[in-house]
Amino acid sequence: MIDVLVALLFLLLMVVCAVAALRVKDLLAAVIIFGAFSFFSAAFFVVQDALDVAFTEAAVGAVITTVFFVCAIRRTTPRVRWIGRRQRGSYYEPLALLLLVPALVVLLQAAADLPPVGDGASAPFTHVAPYYIEQGHEQTGASNLVTAVLADYRGYDTLGELTVIFTAGVACLLVVSGKDGGSPRQGQGKGVRFGVGSPVIDAASRLLVPFMWLFATYVLVHGHESPGGGFQGGVILAASIILLRLVRGGERRSAFTSNHALTLACAGPLLYGGIGVASLLFGGNFLDYGALPLPLDPTEVRVIGTLGIETGVMVGVTGVLVLIFDTLASWDDGTV
Amino acid sequence: MVAAMVVPLVGRVSARLARDITVVAPAVALGCAVMALRVALDSGPWHYHLGGWAPPWGIEYVVDPLGGGMAVLVALLATLVAIYSGPYLRALSPRRAAVFNSLFLLLTSGLLGITLTGDLFNLYVFLEISSLAAYGLLASGGERAVVATFRYLLIGTIAASFYLLGLGYLYALTGTVNMADLAMRLPAAGGGSAMTVGVVLIVVGLAIKMAVFPLHGWMPDAYTYAPPPVTMFIAAVMSKVSAYALLRVLFFVLPPTGAVETALSVLSWVAAGGVLAGSVLALAQTDVRRMLAYSSVGQMGYVVLGLSLGNAAALTGALLHITGHAVAKACLFGAVGSLPRETAQADVAGFAGASRRAPLTMAAFTLAALSLVGIPPTAGFFSKWYLLQGALEADAWPFAAVLLVSSLLSAVYFFRIIERIYFAAGPAPAESDRSRRRPEVSLRSLGPVLTLGAVVLLIGLFNGRLVTAVIRHALPEL
Amino acid sequence: MSLIAGGQLQYVLAAALLLVGLYGMLVKTNFVRKLMAMNVMQVGVIVFFVSLAVRTGGTPPIEIEHQAPGTAVAYANPLPHALMLTAIVVSVSTTGVALALLIRIYRRFDTLDEAELLDRLRE
Numbered sequence: 013m014i015d016v017l018v019a020l021l022f023l024l025l026m027v028v029c030a031v032a033a034l035r036v037k038d039l040l041a042a043v044i045i046f047g048a049f050s051f052f053s054a055a056f057f058v059v060q061d062a063l064d065v066a067f068t069e070a071a072v073g074a075v076i077t078t079v080f081f082v083c084a085i086r087r088t089t090p091r092v093r094w095i096g097r098r099q100r101g102s103y104y105e106p107l108a109l110l111l112l113v114p115a116l117v118v119l120l121q122a123a124a125d126l127p128p129v130g131d132g133a134s135a136p137f138t139h140v141a142p143y144y145i146e147q148g149h150e151q152t153g154a155s156n157l158v159t160a161v162l163a164d165y166r167g168y169d170t171l172g173e174l175t176v177i178f179t180a181g182v183a184c185l186l187v188v189s190g191k192d193g194g195s196p197r198q199g200q201g202k203g204v205r206f207g208v209g210s211p212v213i214d215a216a217s218r219l220l221v222p223f224m225w226l227f228a229t230y231v232l233v234h235g236h237e238s239p240g241g242g243f244q245g246g247v248i249l250a251a252s253i254i255l256l257r258l259v260r261g262g263e264r265r266s267a268f269t270s271n272h273a274l275t276l277a278c279a280g281p282l283l284y285g286g287i288g289v290a291s292l293l294f295g296g297n298f299l300d301y302g303a304l305p306l307p308l309d310p311t312e313v314r315v316i317g318t319l320g321i322e323t324g325v326m327v328g329v330t331g332v333l334v335l336i337f338d339t340l341a342s343w344d345d346g347t348v
Numbered sequence: 349m350v351a352a353m354v355v356p357l358v359g360r361v362s363a364r365l366a367r368d369i370t371v372v373a374p375a376v377a378l379g380c381a382v383m384a385l386r387v388a389l390d391s392g393p394w395h396y397h398l399g400g401w402a403p404p405w406g407i408e409y410v411v412d413p414l415g416g417g418m419a420v421l422v423a424l425l426a427t428l429v430a431i432y433s434g435p436y437l438r439a440l441s442p443r444r445a446a447v448f449n450s451l452f453l454l455l456t457s458g459l460l461g462i463t464l465t466g467d468l469f470n471l472y473v474f475l476e477i478s479s480l481a482a483y484g485l486l487a488s489g490g491e492r493a494v495v496a497t498f499r500y501l502l503i504g505t506i507a508a509s510f511y512l513l514g515l516g517y518l519y520a521l522t523g524t525v526n527m528a529d530l531a532m533r534l535p536a537a538g539g540g541s542a543m544t545v546g547v548v549l550i551v552v553g554l555a556i557k558m559a560v561f562p563l564h565g566w567m568p569d570a571y572t573y574a575p576p577p578v579t580m581f582i583a584a585v586m587s588k589v590s591a592y593a594l595l596r597v598l599f600f601v602l603p604p605t606g607a608v609e610t611a612l613s614v615l616s617w618v619a620a621g622g623v624l625a626g627s628v629l630a631l632a633q634t635d636v637r638r639m640l641a642y643s644s645v646g647q648m649g650y651v652v653l654g655l656s657l658g659n660a661a662a663l664t665g666a667l668l669h670i671t672g673h674a675v676a677k678a679c680l681f682g683a684v685g686s687l688p689r690e691t692a693q694a695d696v697a698g699f700a701g702a703s704r705r706a707p708l709t710m711a712a713f714t715l716a717a718l719s720l721v722g723i724p725p726t727a728g729f730f731s732k733w734y735l736l737q738g739a740l741e742a743d744a745w746p747f748a749a750v751l752l753v754s755s756l757l758s759a760v761y762f763f764r765i766i767e768r769i770y771f772a773a774g775p776a777p778a779e780s781d782r783s784r785r786r787p788e789v790s791l792r793s794l795g796p797v798l799t800l801g802a803v804v805l806l807i808g809l810f811n812g813r814l815v816t817a818v819i820r821h822a823l824p825e826l
Numbered sequence: 827m828s829l830i831a832g833g834q835l836q837y838v839l840a841a842a843l844l845l846v847g848l849y850g851m852l853v854k855t856n857f858v859r860k861l862m863a864m865n866v867m868q869v870g871v872i873v874f875f876v877s878l879a880v881r882t883g884g885t886p887p888i889e890i891e892h893q894a895p896g897t898a899v900a901y902a903n904p905l906p907h908a909l910m911l912t913a914i915v916v917s918v919s920t921t922g923v924a925l926a927l928l929i930r931i932y933r934r935f936d937t938l939d940e941a942e943l944l945d946r947l948r949e
Binding site (some may be wrong): 019020024026027030031033034041042043046049050053056057061062063064065068069072073076080081083084085088107109112115116119120122123124126127129134136137140141145148152155156157158160161162163166169170172173175176179180181183185187188221237238239243263316331336337340 | 904932
């Protein structure tokens with residue numbers, strides 16, 4: 013009973029934050045509130061026993077999305093950023109309500125037909141899922157059933173997911189570099205004016221980064237047994253690089269350039285796909301790790317295969333996220 | 349089996365990619381697709397279990413004549429557009445061109461993935477890959493394109509979210525996301541409003557992606573401002589693949605219950621409206637590309653109309669129209685895009701006398717235009733013929749009327765252009781051009797356009813064969 | 827309300843999030859707000875799926891080692907979790923591209939407001 017209440021509390025907080033983020037006048041404040049929204053979502057997911065989802069939402073939603081938003085609007089003028097009385101702010105409210113209120117009613121109606129939350133006898137629990145739950149650990153060697161599903165049973169989806177984020181990175185590259193421009197880093201102008209300049213923060217971040225790397229690797233490797241995996245690990249790794257960028261003053265001062273990021277971004281999916289093709293070459297289906305000729309027993313081979321693709325995911329995600337960050341952050345270079 | 353797997357994997361592209369891979373890869377994909385289609389036609393649909401896990405626990409690819417046919421269409425157009433985009437890309441910096449190619453390949457693989465997958469969630473993933481790649485490509489056409497693309501992004505994401513949520517409802521009722529499995533379990537899952545909502549959400553989501561009236565708002569701007577090769581490919585293929593997805597869901601996955609029937613009849617009225625609206629709006633345009641975009645709205649309306657009528661003839665017409673229109677639209681946009689720089693203004697006025705300056709290109713253009721109007725022996729005539737048959741069979745007189753009226757309307761706006769091309773006096777070519785004896789347009793741009801025009805004609809001439817060999821087998825059991 | 831009693835309140839709240847997001851996207855003129863609303867909408871969908879995966883008295887879908895044989899443990903459903911992980915990644919990807927587009931728009935038109943932008947386009 014108590015966790016139902018806690019879950020509902022977090023949900024309510026989410027709704028409140030969402031509405032607030034949309035109504036606050038200062039865009040920057042809105043973005044921060046939006047970060048809170050993501051955070052409460054993650055908390056909600058924890059209470060709902062969705063640990064991997066919570067982890068990912070916290071890392072990706074609360075951190076990366078917020079950073080991206082801030083990056084994008086930091087160079088806008090206050091005139092644009094402050095939705096004052098001069099601007100309309102919104103339109104056609106009655107029209108939208110006309111559409112949405114009936115939609116709400118319909119959805120409420122439909123909700124009545126859905127299986128009650130937590131019902132163990134509902135369709136999702138009696139079909140497909142029990143197989144994962146019962147056989148997952150034995151067949152794939154993973155205790156974390158979500159990883160088992162994500163990396164093994166539905167590994168192809170995960171490859172697709174990696175491709176999605178890769179596509180986004182490439183698209184960002186094309187969009188921001190302007191009509192005839194070069195790469196985001198070519199501008200010689202003012203440069204990205206980050207650089208906090210405080211020695212305290214500088215030292216603190218330097219201390220933090222190695223731990224972040226360690227943690228990211230841990231998350232990657234231990235994703236089999238505990239919440240985590242390639243995506244989360246990649247996000248943490250990317251976050252550490254972005255942190256350094258923020259503190260040190262930008263991409264040009266870093267040893268890890270945009271080009272490196274791009275290479276990583278490409279290497280990740282290639283590794284993932286490569287493992288898949290390797291399986292093909294050894295007689296199995298695409299991404300069937302069991303076909304890999306390793307001198308281990310079948311479950312362990314699958315574990316290695318999973319680790320391989322998760323590494324691919326991590327590498328790719330790190331590259332892409334840093335790439336997108338660089339793209340968003342360097343736009344004031346005057347590259348057109 | 350291996351062959352079919354390579355087909356959607358062509359998107360693995362690195363940054364330092366040469367232009368040539370971009371052409372070769374879709375060609376390879378095309379070969380594989382044709383092979384796969386052959387197999388599907390000969391021995392029935394075949395299933396491929398990814399990761400070695402059988403469905404519904406794993407994801408599977410299903411290649412049947414319908415999916416295989418669509419894959420061939422996509423791969424063919426991708427190859428042609430890749431060739432076409434050569435000159436356009438040469439004007440860009442090498443790095444930018446590489447990025448462009450990369451996105452193009454990603455788009456292609458996303459679309460191919462949609463046509464081949466047998467899993468509804470996998471479809472969503474590939475849908476997003478295609479969409480994101482499309483956003484990037486569309487936005488590279490300049491500032492106005494960026495605005496149009498942003499709007500498209502917002503609407504497209506709403507559409508994808510609807511689709512996902514609808515899928516969620518279906519999952520809640522059945523516990524699976526595999527298409528064949530869903531087809532089996534949905535009838536038993538009863539229905540009630542949860543099922544209806546699921547159906548509606550999925551249909552609306554896909555409809556938005558197809559630019560079905562009245563959800564088409566994003567399309568004209570997006571098509572008008574994007575760079576020519578991009579429009580050529582996306583206009584030809586993206587809405588078709590979404591239409592394919594709709595067809596799959598409506599006829600192969602969902603049971604023929606009340607919810608679906610209501611959805612279909614609503615769709616039919618909406619489609620009819622779209623056909624008329626598209627044609628009328630197209631008339632009002634001066635910019636040729638925008639006119640073509642509105643024409644697409646109308647043409648997709650034909651397809652949806654065919655789908656919603658539900659009988660064999662109508663579906664045949666719809667499928668034939670998908671094929672014919674994809675080829676024809678690609679040809680039209682390609683022709684418009686390849687006009688020499690002096691006529692960069694793509695409005696109707698700029699076409700004056702074009703037949704003298706670019707005779708072959710304009711011939712292809714005319715051929716494709718005739719197909720859209722529906723004049724024999726081009727493909728368009730036959731697909732409309734089937735649609736008409738289907739409408740009459742279903743006693744849907746108003747729709748038959750709509751078909752005829754809209755054909756007349758499209759005749760009007762296309763003949764307007766054709767007349768200018770051939771009969772209007774155009775500006776004399778510049779002195780320097782005449783002395784240099786400039787060729788019409790580069791072969792790279794010309795070849796694909798001509799090929800497409802020829803294909804339009806071929807489809808028309810051989811449509812009987814096409815129908816019996818492929819399309820008949822692709823139809824769902826009714 | 828019967829919905830609460832029926833244990834379906836979560837679906838309602840998921841729907842509420844979805845609609846708040848949709849409302850924000852349709853009604854607000856500022857592009858950044860539209861984007862945030864888009865994210866809210868997507869989170870709504872994720873909440874929906876996660877609600878489907880909940881098991882009363884259950885535990886996260888990570889196998890507990892060393893159980894006495896024969897004990898049945900009620901795990902939450904891992905399938906929607908896996909699907910939603912993908913959905914989150916898709917969501918951030920889309921947001922990234924959208925922000926890149928916004929930066930271009932701002933650079934050229936000096937506004938992030940749709941109404942202003944339409945005015946400027948008309949000039």
